Amino acid sequence: MGAVDGFLNYKRELPKSRDPKTRVEDYQEIYEPFSEDKKNEQAARCMDCGIPFCHSGCPLGNQIPDFNDAVYNKDWESAYSILNSTNNFPEFTGRICPAPCEGSCVLGINKDPVAIELIEKSIIEKAFELGLVKPEPPKHRTGKSVAVVGSGPAGLAAASQLNKAGHNVTVFERADKVGGLLRYGIPDFKLEKWTIDRRLEVLEAEGVVFKTNANVGGNISVDELKSNFDAILLCGGSTVPRDLPIPGRDLDGIYFAMDFLSQQNKRVSGNSDVMFNHKGEPLGLDLFATDKNVVVIGGGDTGSDCVGTSNRHKAKSITQIELLSKPSQSRTKTNPWPEWPMTLKTSSSHEEGCERDWAVLTKEFVGKNGKLTGLKIVDIKWGENGMEEIRGTDRIIPCDLALLAAGFVHPQKEGMIEQLELELDGRGNVVTNNYATNQKAVFSAGDMRRGQSLVVWAISEGREAAKAVDEFLMGSSTLPSKSKSFYELV
Ligand SMILES: Cc1cc2nc3c(=O)[nH]c(=O)nc-3n(C[C@H](O)[C@H](O)[C@H](O)COP(=O)(O)OP(=O)(O)OC[C@H]3O[C@@H](n4cnc5c(N)ncnc54)[C@H](O)[C@@H]3O)c2cc1C
Numbered sequence: 001m002g003a004v005d006g007f008l009n010y011k012r013e014l015p016k017s018r019d020p021k022t023r024v025e026d027y028q029e030i031y032e033p034f035s036e037d038k039k040n041e042q043a044a045r046c047m048d049c050g051i052p053f054c055h056s057g058c059p060l061g062n063q064i065p066d067f068n069d070a071v072y073n074k075d076w077e078s079a080y081s082i083l084n085s086t087n088n089f090p091e092f093t094g095r096i097c098p099a100p101c102e103g104s105c106v107l108g109i110n111k112d113p114v115a116i117e118l119i120e121k122s123i124i125e126k127a128f129e130l131g132l133v134k135p136e137p138p139k140h141r142t143g144k145s146v147a148v149v150g151s152g153p154a155g156l157a158a159a160s161q162l163n164k165a166g167h168n169v170t171v172f173e174r175a176d177k178v179g180g181l182l183r184y185g186i187p188d189f190k191l192e193k194w195t196i197d198r199r200l201e202v203l204e205a206e207g208v209v210f211k212t213n214a215n216v217g218g219n220i221s222v223d224e225l226k227s228n229f230d231a232i233l234l235c236g237g238s239t240v241p242r243d244l245p246i247p248g249r250d251l252d253g254i255y256f257a258m259d260f261l262s263q264q265n266k267r268v269s270g271n272s273d274v275m276f277n278h279k280g281e282p283l284g285l286d287l288f289a290t291d292k293n294v295v296v297i298g299g300g301d302t303g304s305d306c307v308g309t310s311n312r313h314k315a316k317s318i319t320q321i322e323l324l325s326k327p328s329q330s331r332t333k334t335n336p337w338p339e340w341p342m343t344l345k346t347s348s349s350h351e352e353g354c355e356r357d358w359a360v361l362t363k364e365f366v367g368k369n370g371k372l373t374g375l376k377i378v379d380i381k382w383g384e385n386g387m388e389e390i391r392g393t394d395r396i397i398p399c400d401l402a403l404l405a406a407g408f409v410h411p412q413k414e415g416m417i418e419q420l421e422l423e424l425d426g427r428g429n430v431v432t433n434n435y436a437t438n439q440k441a442v443f444s445a446g447d448m449r450r451g452q453s454l455v456v457w458a459i460s461e462g463r464e465a466a467k468a469v470d471e472f473l474m475g476s477s478t479l480p481s482k483s484k485s486f487y488e489l490v
Pocket residue numbers: 096097098149150151152153154155172173174175179180181182185186190214215216217235236237238258261301302305415416445446447448452453454455456458
């Protein structure tokens with residue numbers, strides 16, 4: 001254990017974020033540097049609890065008190081080795097994980113929890129700086145080959161693990177660049193894309209092969225994969241967005257959030273190629289919020305990313321509306337520690353400016369000459385029988401750009417899933433048994449299997465699926481398996 005009384009002596013402190021007025025002028029990450037002494041103090045707050053609930057709060061089973069102790073002792077090599085044993089990509093989770101571990105930190109019962117996510121980011125960035133993150137190709141190759149379809153966090157984690165086990169791994173990605181939603185969903189101000197490129201260099205040097213513009217079930221047939229590989233692991237994500245089929249939906253000015261966000265990420269990367277929406281239809285690189293009244297429909301992470309991007313485009317006004325009621329500021333009796341706190345979250349994008357409204361139903365898109373001009377909305381209240389409109393609250397709010405950020409329903413069925421004749425569950429996700437689908441030698445992991453989720457869950461699924469594939473190919477596996485997280489036990 002680090003400092004016995006660290007939790008008494010130090011308050012939780014995070015790096016300062018850049019002034020919202022200036023940071024909306026660029027797409028760079030928003031945090032200022034944080035000194036090594038401060039990181040050391042934050043690690044000292046860990047109490048090294050007898051039962052570390054944070055372990056099971058983390059979907060990867062990260063050994064948090066152990067790496068906190070190493071950071072406190074400025075032993076970065078040990079800290080990196082502990083973190084690397086459970087997490088292939090701490091540079092992503094250390095930046096964008098909502099940190100369910102912190103929700104289950106024992107110190108969080110009556111003080112602010114340990115700043116675990118910050119410590120994780122500090123360890124991996126220091127490890128890169130010290131040259132500790134080196135390519136480690138496997139000593140022996142098994143002669144078996146695996147095709148991983150999809151290069152989001154699930155596919156990348158699986159590829160990394162399967163390569164460690166000695167298999168020849170090829171990752172097929174239909175986009176022009178590797179990374180999945182890390183690359184073309186999550187904005188640069190949350191995750192700068194050099195972090196992905198830096199990791200890809202390591203994976204390539206270890207022997208993982210990447211093929212981009214390779215659409216399996218499109219320009220690459222599933223039969224080609226079946227005949228050339230010993231196993232196939234599908235990590236295609238959950239890509240079909242939830243629509244809002246209400247009157248006026250065909251007006252000009254209504255877009256899915258991902259169409260808006262992925263265009264901007266591409267612009268930031270300096271790429272002016274045509275983008276395609278989830279149906280494969282071309283989108284021009286001309287979708288801007290500049291001088292528009294923007295309404296973001298959906299109160300989650302994706303919606304918040306649309307707010308941050310609209311602020312950078314200099315929208316005239318930005319309103320984010322949500323169907324559910326406003327969450328409370330603190331935990332309720334039905335949401336006790338160590339569960340993930342379902343409390344009101346204010347993101348850095350919200351801090352940059354926007355109106356937020358909850359318990360609001362969108363009834364109609366209103367327009368003139370085929371163009372969107374407003375949204376007809378009404379307040380609702382939630383009761384035992386569901387939602388009820390509140391009489392007399394109908395109103396029209398101005399809107400020239402509506403961004404639908406109401407989540408994703410399931411993976412795309414046309415193409416790969418249909419051609420492989422995969423069994424799907426009632427929600428349209430791929431059915432698996434220990435990551436194996438109904439087709440021999442075909443496995444699935446990540447959002448495609450579990451439904452839309454988080455980066456940390458995608459990495460966890462990729463690691464677990466890699467172990468299942470390794471067992472299938474070799475009869476047994478020495479790849480690590482994680483302990484069950486709190487969320488899988490309850
Ligand atoms: C806007 C947005 C913001 C988010 N913010 C956060 C956040 O802050 N924190 C967080 O933890 N999570 C966040 N998430 C969720 C997180 O990004 C996902 O849960 C995670 O990326 C899922 O990983 P995955 O590997 O399963 O799939 P994806 O990341 O979706 O990757 C799937 C990949 O498969 C490719 N593919 C699909 N079909 C084929 C095919 N037939 N052939 C070849 N390639 C194919 C796709 O092109 C894609 O690159 C966010 C999601 C969105 C949309």
